[in-house]
Structure formats: structure tokens, C-alpha cells
Amino acid sequence: MASTERPPSGGALQRRVVALVRSVHGLHGMVRVEVLTDHPEDRFAPGSVLFRESSAEPLTVTTGELVPDGPGWRLRFREIQDRSAAERLRGSYLEAELGSRPVFRADGEGDDDAAGVWWDEVVGVPVLSPSGEALGTIGDVYRAGAADVYAVEGGTRGDFELPAVRDFILEFAPRQGRIVVDPVALDLPPAGRRARPRGRRTVRAARANSASTANGEPEPPP
Numbered sequence: 001m002a003s004t005e006r007p008p009s010g011g012a013l014q015r016r017v018v019a020l021v022r023s024v025h026g027l028h029g030m031v032r033v034e035v036l037t038d039h040p041e042d043r044f045a046p047g048s049v050l051f052r053e054s055s056a057e058p059l060t061v062t063t064g065e066l067v068p069d070g071p072g073w074r075l076r077f078r079e080i081q082d083r084s085a086a087e088r089l090r091g092s093y094l095e096a097e098l099g100s101r102p103v104f105r106a107d108g109e110g111d112d113d114a115a116g117v118w119w120d121e122v123v124g125v126p127v128l129s130p131s132g133e134a135l136g137t138i139g140d141v142y143r144a145g146a147a148d149v150y151a152v153e154g155g156t157r158g159d160f161e162l163p164a165v166r167d168f169i170l171e172f173a174p175r176q177g178r179i180v181v182d183p184v185a186l187d188l189p190p191a192g193r194r195a196r197p198r199g200r201r202t203v204r205a206a207r208a209n210s211a212s213t214a215n216g217e218p219e220p221p222p
Contacts, residue, residue, distance in 0.1 A: 162186065
């Protein structure tokens with residue numbers, strides 16, 4: 001369940017590349033982008049701020065929508081008002097700043113300070129069971145409704161999603177190198193058995209399905 005997002009080619013270290021501008025749509029500054037994130041609904045939500053690679057100038061999303069008749073998304077930015085300005089974005093990678101908001105803090109002795117812990121600090125942190133079993137590491141963080149969700153990858157029980165709520169997180173100490181969770185509450189399989197995929201539809205899966213449908217192959221059942 002590794003994220004499709006990749007580190008930027010240069011510029012701020014707190015960013016991740018989330019899109020590539022492929023073309024311009026219409027006369028009012030809308031662009032079509034190739035999606036390079038598993039969570040476009042979060043990264044391209046109205047009010048989200050993106051940056052052209054190696055640029056400090058913000059691009060504030062005002063509208064974002066899935067292209068109905070092809071791959072990618074269409075985005076409009078507050079700072080881009082016409083086609084001429086949008087043309088200058090063509091071929092540019094767009095980056096999202098990961099350290100733009102604090103992450104969940106599970107209240108309790110020894111937990112990290114919520115005011116100083118950010119999304120990018122959580123990525124790569126080991127996730128453990130109360131007995132010390134290595135359940136994986138945080139590979140990505142995204143927003144789902146009112147809660148953050150951590151994508152846990154590489155553990156012996158398989159990849160899984162960890163909602164940032166006290167019901168599942170027993171100790172939240174990323175700066176101390178650990179996040180301790182309750183495998184029973186998360187409904188993980190017993191040690192030595194890998195979890196079956198939960199059925200979350202990723203960008204990669206959507207692309208693969210679009211390609212097979214275009215080639216006349218039937219869509220597989222969910």
C-alpha cells in the first residue's frame with residue numbers, strides 16, 4: 001500500500017509531489033493534472049494549498065474534480081485567473097506541504113506534544129503492538145472525514161489503515177520512535193497471518209481498471 005507520492009526533485013524538504021500538470025482546460029485557468037497521490041480527494045480539496053516545484057508561490061485550490069471522460073483531475077486555483085497563466089503551469093509538478101497541520105495526539109503520559117508534531121514527522125515511524133511486535137511503519141498520512149488516517153506498511157500481518165483515535169492507539173510517541181496500537185481493536189489477523197486487502201480503491205487500482213476497460217476487458221468484481 002505504498003503511496004504514489006514521491007519526494008520533490010528539489011526545494012522544500014517538507015513537500016511531496018502529488019500531481020503533474022498535463023494540459024489546460026477552458027479559458028478561465030483550469031488545468032488537467034495527472035494524479036500522483038493515492039488521496040486526491042484530500043490533496044485537491046477546496047482550500048488546499050499546492051506549490052509549483054521549487055517555488056514558494058502558493059496555488060490555492062478553489063475547485064477540484066475527477067475528469068469524467070478520462071484520467072486525471074481538473075483543478076482551478078485562486079491565483080490562476082486565465083488560460084495564459086494556466087499555460088505557464090503546463091508540464092510542472094505540483095507539491096503539497098506535509099507539515100502544514102498537526103497530527104493526532106493520544107493524551108497520556110509520555111506522548112509527544114501535539115503543538116510540535118506534524119504529518120511528515122510521523123511518516124516512517126514504527127508501529128508496535130503492546131508486546132513489542134513490529135506491525136509495520138507509517139507510509140502515509142491522509143485525512144478522512146474528521147480524522148487523520150495512517151497507512152501502515154510492511155508488517156508481518158500485512159498492510160492496514162490506522163485511524164487516529166484513542167480506541168486504536170495506546171501510545172503516540174513518534175519522536176521517541178514508536179506508535180503502540182491495539183491489534184485486537186484493529187481486527188488484525190493473528191501473528192504470522194497477513195490481512196486481506198480491505199478494498200480501499202487507490203489511484204493505481206483506478207488507473208488499472210480504466211486501462212482494462214478501455215481495452216475491452218470486463219471490470220473485475222469488487
